[in-house]
Amino acid sequence: MFSFTTSKFVIIELIFVFPCNLHIVLVKEKMRLIHILSIVFTLFLTLVAPLQVHAQTKELPVAFSGSIAGDSASTRFFLDFDRNLSVQTFYMDKPNRIIIDLDETVFNFGENNKLEPRGLISAIQLGRISEGRSRIVLSLSAPVEIIKASLKKRLDEENYRFLLDLDSTDEETFTNLLQQQQLTFGTSGNIAQKGDRVLAIKKKEGRFTIVLDPGHGGIDGGAVGRKGAQEKDIVFDFAKVVKEVLMAEGPFDVLMTREEDKFMSLRERLDFSRRSKADLFISIHADSLKQKFVRGSTIYTLSKKASDKLSERLAESENSADLIGGLTVEEEVETVVDILVDLTTSETKRFSRRFSSLLVKNLNSEVKLIKNPQRSAAFGVLKAPEVPSVLIELGYLSNQEDEKLLQSKEWQTKAGKAIALSIYQFFETRMQ
Numbered sequence: 001m002f003s004f005t006t007s008k009f010v011i012i013e014l015i016f017v018f019p020c021n022l023h024i025v026l027v028k029e030k031m032r033l034i035h036i037l038s039i040v041f042t043l044f045l046t047l048v049a050p051l052q053v054h055a056q057t058k059e060l061p062v063a064f065s066g067s068i069a070g071d072s073a074s075t076r077f078f079l080d081f082d083r084n085l086s087v088q089t090f091y092m093d094k095p096n097r098i099i100i101d102l103d104e105t106v107f108n109f110g111e112n113n114k115l116e117p118r119g120l121i122s123a124i125q126l127g128r129i130s131e132g133r134s135r136i137v138l139s140l141s142a143p144v145e146i147i148k149a150s151l152k153k154r155l156d157e158e159n160y161r162f163l164l165d166l167d168s169t170d171e172e173t174f175t176n177l178l179q180q181q182q183l184t185f186g187t188s189g190n191i192a193q194k195g196d197r198v199l200a201i202k203k204k205e206g207r208f209t210i211v212l213d214p215g216h217g218g219i220d221g222g223a224v225g226r227k228g229a230q231e232k233d234i235v236f237d238f239a240k241v242v243k244e245v246l247m248a249e250g251p252f253d254v255l256m257t258r259e260e261d262k263f264m265s266l267r268e269r270l271d272f273s274r275r276s277k278a279d280l281f282i283s284i285h286a287d288s289l290k291q292k293f294v295r296g297s298t299i300y301t302l303s304k305k306a307s308d309k310l311s312e313r314l315a316e317s318e319n320s321a322d323l324i325g326g327l328t329v330e331e332e333v334e335t336v337v338d339i340l341v342d343l344t345t346s347e348t349k350r351f352s353r354r355f356s357s358l359l360v361k362n363l364n365s366e367v368k369l370i371k372n373p374q375r376s377a378a379f380g381v382l383k384a385p386e387v388p389s390v391l392i393e394l395g396y397l398s399n400q401e402d403e404k405l406l407q408s409k410e411w412q413t414k415a416g417k418a419i420a421l422s423i424y425q426f427f428e429t430r431m432q
Contacts, residue, residue, distance in 0.1 A: 061085045062106045068118045070166075072142065075119030077164040079136075081105070081151075084160050089149045091178045092326065096143055098166070099326045100136040104128060120144050120166050125324050127219030129263045135219050137326040140166075143174035207251045208427050211273045213283040213381065214239040214256060218263030220324045223288035225397035227404075232261065234406050235284040238394060241416040242284075249420050251431060263325045266380045273384050280355065280423065281389040283381045286406055287314055288398040295399040296370035297415070299359045300391040301352045302383060303376035314393070315377035351388035358422040359390065366414040367405075392419075 065080040085103040092099050107126055109115070115124050123139035148165040214236040216222035222231025236258070243254045257272045258264055264272075273281045289310070306312035353374075360373050370393075382389040394415065395402035405411045 060104055060106050062108050064108055064110075065113050066109060066115050067113075068115060068121055070119040072119055073168050075121055075144075075166045077121060077138065077166070079162045080154070081160045081162065082158075084151070084153070087149075087151050087162055089146060089164065091146075091174065091181055093175070093178055095323070096140040096174060097326065098138040098140065098144070098146070098164070100138070100162075100164070101129070102134050102136070102162075104132050105134040107134075120168060125219055125326075127221065127263070128217075128261060129219050129325060131262070135263075135326050137219065137324065143169050143171050145169045145173060145177060206431075207253055208279040208430075209253045209255065209276055210246060210423060211276055211278040211281045211387075212239040212242055212254065212256045213269055213273075213281065214258060215283060215285040215318070215381075216321065217258050217261055218325070220263055220321055223286060223397045225288075225403035226292075226400055229397060229403050229407055231286045231288075231397060234286050234397075235394070236261070238406075238412050238416065239284055241412045242282075242419050245413075245416045246420040246423060250424050250427070252423070252427075265322050265325060265327055266319070267322075269381050270384050273387050273389075278384075278387045280426065281382070281384065281387045282419070283379070283389070283391040284394065285318065285391060286394045286397055286402075287317065289396050290398070292398045292400075294370065295396055295402040296368040296373070297363055297395055298370045298373050298375055298393040299356045299363075300379060300382075300393070301356050301374075301376045302349060302379060302389065304378055306377035307375045308372075311375045311377040315379050318391075319378075319380045348385060348388055352382075352390055355388055355422065355426050356390050358425050359392070359419065362418040362422045362425075363415065366418045367411065 062082045063079050064082060067078055069076045085105065087100060087102045090099040090101070091097075115126075117123055117139075120141055121138050122141040125135075125137040125139075127134060129135035144166040146164065147167050148163060151160055151162045153159070154161050214232070216232035216235070218232075220232065222235075224230055239256055243256060246252050246254050255272075255276050255278075257269050269283070300311065300314075306315060356374050360369065363369060364373075379391050382391060395406050397403050397406070
């Protein structure tokens with residue numbers, strides 16, 4: 001119970017019945033109504049509203065156990081959840097996959113409970129795909145037919161089990177199942193591909209818009225280091241460091257393609273850059289290589305033909321991000337382009353290469369670079385024709401020393417300042 005006295009000696013007693021029933025007892029008749037309402041409103045904001053916020057941040061469902069059993073003829077996949085939730089299952093082709101969409105979920109398996117591919121399932125990806133939704137992508141070693149897909153409460157327990165039974169089939173049957181599904185649902189697993197909408201911003205005179213693109217996110221964790229560091233987390237933390245440093249350096253409006261751990265398709269990243277009217281686009285990655293001795297930062301620009309085999313393999317890996325998220329990768333069609341568009345693209349590539357040179361110069365004085373650090377390849381995320389763009393590989397998580405450095409605040413600050421300096425120098429002649 002709380003008591004307050006007004007300037008008119010009116011005593012107001014507030015009695016709270018947990019969690020949020022509020023009773024007001026007025027013990028004097030003459031009072032100013034406006035003053036009373038002001039007190040009540042203030043108390044509501046400070047005492048009741050937090051309870052409502054707490055209720056809205058209710059814990060997410062947890063998937064705490066799972067397993068795969070069977071062989072190349074018949075495979076069973078199951079997950080155990082701590083509560084009931086919505087689950088939908090879809091077929092997808094090119095390549096053949098099973099997509100499982102569900103309410104946003106925390107995947108928290110024990111150390112001894114790992115989902116290892118087996119039987120008809122050749123690979124597994126799981127994580128957040130969009131606001132309020134998670135996704136599981138099961139890559140298939142052969143065409144399958146879903147024999148059973150169910151979510152039921154386990155006997156004598158409070159937990160729920162999702163069960164998926166797959167049988168091997170032929171390609172024709174799989175295609176027929178996919179066509180039947182499209183008649184019902186429209187676009188299969190692509191139902192979940194739409195991300196947050198970003199309206200075109202109004203450009204400010206004398207200021208430059210920089211878009212930082214932390215690679216991967218959500219269901220797409222990217223590379224994993226030998227000590228367990230995830231690419232999506234490292235590049236997101238680094239992008240925040242660059243943003244903070246850059247906003248103190250000059251007339252820059254700095255945007256990030258993602259402000260949280262969420263999946264974004266390559267198309268969404270490109271669209272974000274164009275709607276934001278970006279003056280410069282920087283995609284940030286920390287990949288993994290078979291050659292574990294390779295380490296150091298690398299700067300990539302766009303080209304149809306890769307500068308070397310390593311760059312070609314990295315571009316193929318990064319361009320497959322949509323497959324990891326359970327989306328269809330659209331095939332590029334060569335078309336005759338307008339001469340003005342062609343000239344714009346050529347000019348953009350020239351600016352991109354100039355910025356790449358500045359990055360190499362400034363990073364080289366602060367951090368280790370790979371041999372021949374200026375490289376190029378057909379990275380899909382760099383294909384906005386009017387926006388100068390580069391992709392930075394901060395280092396390689398397959399190398400233990402790089403993995404350690406990339407998580408160091410000292411290293412992040414040095415590299416972040418070098419990138420910010422490069423951006424400042426790139427725009428310096430255009431500043432008023």
